[in-house]
Amino acid sequence: MAGRAFVPRPLLSFRALLTPTLVVYLAVGFGVLLGVSGLVFKVRDGSHPIVDTVLGATGGFLFLAAGAVAHARRPMNRVGLLMVLVGVGFFAEDLQLSRTPVIYTAGLLLTRASSGFATRLVLAFPSGRLASRAQRLLVAAAYATVFGLPLVAALFFDSRQRPIPIPNLLLVADNLPLTRAVNHIEESIGAAIGVGVLVVLVRRWVTASRPLRRVLAPVFLTALVGAAATVAGGAVGSADPRHSTFLWVYWVAFCLLPLAFLGGVLRVQLGRTAVGDLLGRLREPLSPADLQRLLARSLGDPSLRVGYWRPESEAFIDGDGRPLRMPENDAERAVWPVERDGRRVAALFHDPALREDPHRLEAMAAAAGLALDNQRLAAEVRAQLAEVRASRMRIVAAADAERRRLERDLHDGAQQRLVVARLLLRLAQERLDGTVDEQSTALLARSADGLDAAMDELRALARGIHPAILTxxxxxxxxxxxxxxxxxxxxxxxxxxxxxxxxxxxxxxxxxxxxxxxxxxxxxxxxxxxxxxxxxxxxxxxxxxxxxxxxxxxxxxxxxxxxxxxxxxxxxxxxxxxxxxxxxxxxxxxxxxxxxxxxxxxxxxxx
Missing domain, CATH: 3.30.565.10 (Histidine kinase-like ATPase, C-terminal domain)
Structure with missing residues (x-):
């Protein structure tokens, strides 16, 4: 019996195995290897104070560890990966202390490797994405500077003139002035990039909402302290006794910085207590306003608004039953839907910064789902009552308008005709005065009186319908x-x-x-x-x-x-x-x- 030809199933490709999580863990392992090697290089070199060596290694390892935890907790956010890369880049800068030509030459190309990754990390935090073209340009300039210019300098740097001569495998021609000029250009561009990053961060802080500021504050404060200590230490000089103090402050800030980044990424864990408090408060009867304030406080967003879904109009209404306008700009407001049993119940209109914490939003929405559904029914009743009230007001307004129209018609129409008829009758009385018998005269007088009475009644009727003096x-x-x-x-x-x-x-x-x-x-x-x-x-x-x-x-x-x-x-x-x-x-x-x-x-x- 002829059978199908055997075709061996291909093994999983290397690209399929290389998941983001695997990349992060490989980077952590490589960073640890670089860190241990750097410690060995510094101890053997003997030119680095032991305190600086220990604190520097501590900060680098904290970046690796905090980045791994951040990625494990938020794998879709690139902040964890960037933190790991900062740690790897920090330790890679110590490769230039190696006495092996290949490793030493690689170290010359990575003298400021951590700066490029740190620039990307600071600008992308906390979402992990660069939000504007200016930020992408700054990051591209940073990468080009820290990885491009050292290559140019290495081509003209003869490392054999060092106390411990180690061959530079990239040496083309010895040109020390050119090497120094390239280094100076690198420092100048780096300073300009630093100013640009500072401008972006200040603008972000000024325009940030309160939830976003709570995330940014630890990172900004720690980085600011470290930067100030660096500037102050450079200003006083290494011979000043205060220089060691500023150096200590810098290293402490450097060690705390990865923890500040990690704290911003792990806000969802800190929000579990808020979810528990929310569940406890939901046992009590709450008004729509109280429920909205409770959710706003639990999520840390005072600007949060609750919209209740109304299927009849296919629109959201607020707690009082009034129509709620959907946000037009996603950069200013975000919408988190709330559903129960597959039904749309409500939506939370919140600060966009909370989108970086979807687990917390989901937990809050699930916890408050039943209360929101009950409030939705109440809001729908209020909307119906508001529509009935508006309809009644329109009926009243229409009735008043009709009253005014009838009053004008009576005044300008029937009343004017009666006035004209009364004048004609008086003229007839005057012309026939003395020329007709007494009965005809009496009949004319009674007709005139009847017209006067009709006009009086008509005026009273018009006033009863809608008095002209009121208008x-x-x-x-x-x-x-x-x-x-x-x-x-x-x-x-x-x-x-x-x-x-x-x-x-x-x-x-x-x-x-x-x-x-x-x-x-x-x-x-x-x-x-x-x-x-x-x-x-x-x-x-x-x-x-x-x-x-x-x-x-x-x-x-x-x-x-x-x-x-x-x-x-x-x-x-x-x-x-x-x-x-x-x-x-x-x-x-x-x-x-x-x-x-x-x-x-x-x-x-x-x-």
């Missing part, structure tokens, strides 16, 4: 005109009232008009007091009469118990109108003790 003169003049037209002893007391929205002014006017009508028609009152007060963004209206009382607004009665006639539903309708405007109407009317009608209206901003 033309404002609330207080309209109320004064209303009291003058009421056949009762009415006393009006009012504080200064600004120009308010038409809906608020009309509502206040109709409350007073309805209360006066009830006092006149049902309560048998003869005295009425009206108090109008505007304070703290609210308009308070109180109408008090000395009638028989007994009014019951909950039953829909606009009149009073015991009053004759059919009670209307005026005050009940006004209560609904005030509710649409977030106001409140109350009626206190004990039998036999008069009636007090109170209205409280939020006025908002004056118009």
């Amino acid at each position: 033309d003169a404002g609330l207080l003049p309209a109320l004064r005109a209303l009291t003058e037209q009421t056949p009762l002893d009415v006393r009006l007391t009012a504080t200064a009232v600004p120009v308010l929205t038409p809906a608020v002014e009309a509502t206040c006017y109709f409350v007073v008009a309805e209360a006066l009508t009830n006092a006149l028609k049902y309560a048998h009152a003869d005295q009425v007091r009206i108090d109008v007060e505007h304070a703290d963004g609210r308009l308070r209206v109180e109408v008090t009469d000395n009638g028989i009382g007994g009014a019951d607004i909950t039953a829909g009665a606009a009149g009073t118990a015991g009053a004759t006639g059919t009670a209307g539903t005026g005050l009940l309708g006004l209560r609904d109108r005030l509710s649409a405007l977030d106001g409140m109407l109350t009626v206190h009317s004990p039998a036999g003790h008069g009636t007090i009608v109170r209205a409280l209206l939020p006025t908002g901003d004056p118009q």
Whole structure:
């Protein structure tokens, strides 16, 4: 039986085996080898103080160890790898102390190897990425300087002139002045790169948010102390007794620097306590504002905002049910979604710096998921109530606009025609005066009186629909005109009232008009007091009469118990109108003790 030809399965390729983690661990191992070799070279050379040797090696090994831990904790972040490379580069600089020509020559090319990696590390921290073109240019210049210029200098440096002559395998021609010039150029460019890095770091600190500053502060402070000690030590000179003190400060800062970098990378571990505190607080009933403050404090981001997902509108709303605008610039705000059982529940709008700590964000979102889901339901109810309230306000506004239109139509249309008809009838009376019999004269007079009565009723109807004086003169003049037209002893007391929205002014006017009508028609009152007060963004209206009382607004009665006639539903309708405007109407009317009608209206901003 013919079978398939045997094809051996290829072994895993070297590239597949060379994972980032393996690269880091190989680099750590190589760095340890270089560090031990450097210690041997320095001890044999005898030109380095033992304290400097020990502290330098300690700092280098700390970079290797901290970088390995940082990579293990955050493998997708390049900060750990860069820290390891700084340690490797630091120890590689000691290769020039070797007496083996090949190793010595390699050391000449790596005299400042750690500076290039350190530049990349400082600029990329804490995300591990270079965020701008300027930063990429600085890093490229640093690499070109620390790895390119030493090669040029090595081509013209004859190391056989040293006390211990070791051949430079790259020597082309002995030219000591050129070598010194190249070294000077390297130092000058390095200084310029240092200034550029300092500018970038200062700008980053100034524009950083509070969460990002908490990460940057230990690194910046340690580096600043080390840099200041270096500058101060160079300024006083090696002969000054203070030079050793500044040197100690520098080495201590150098040893603490990798720990500062590691602390920034390991913030997620430090955040576990905050997650535990959050779980403890979530057992208590929290309002949307309290929950948002708790999450902001737990994440260390005061600018954090919680958005609740509303499926009907496919948009986020805040805790009060108001629409929440999505951030337009990812560099200013970031969004972390919160889901439960595959459903979108909410989102955390947070500082972009927290994106470097996704585990902590995920833990916080998972811990608060149930509370956020409950608050989402409450926020959705508030949004629905807000929509209902807005709809009612639109209905009130539309009704007031229609009232004004009817009032204008009656005033400019029917009333004007009645006025013209009345004038024509008067002219007819004057022309026919004495030429017609008494019955015709009486008939004309009755017609004229009927037109006058119709015009009076039409004016009263127009005022009842919407008084023109309210639109033309404002609330207080309209109320004064209303009291003058009421056949009762009415006393009006009012504080200064600004120009308010038409809906608020009309509502206040109709409350007073309805209360006066009830006092006149049902309560048998003869005295009425009206108090109008505007304070703290609210308009308070109180109408008090000395009638028989007994009014019951909950039953829909606009009149009073015991009053004759059919009670209307005026005050009940006004209560609904005030509710649409977030106001409140109350009626206190004990039998036999008069009636007090109170209205409280939020006025908002004056118009």
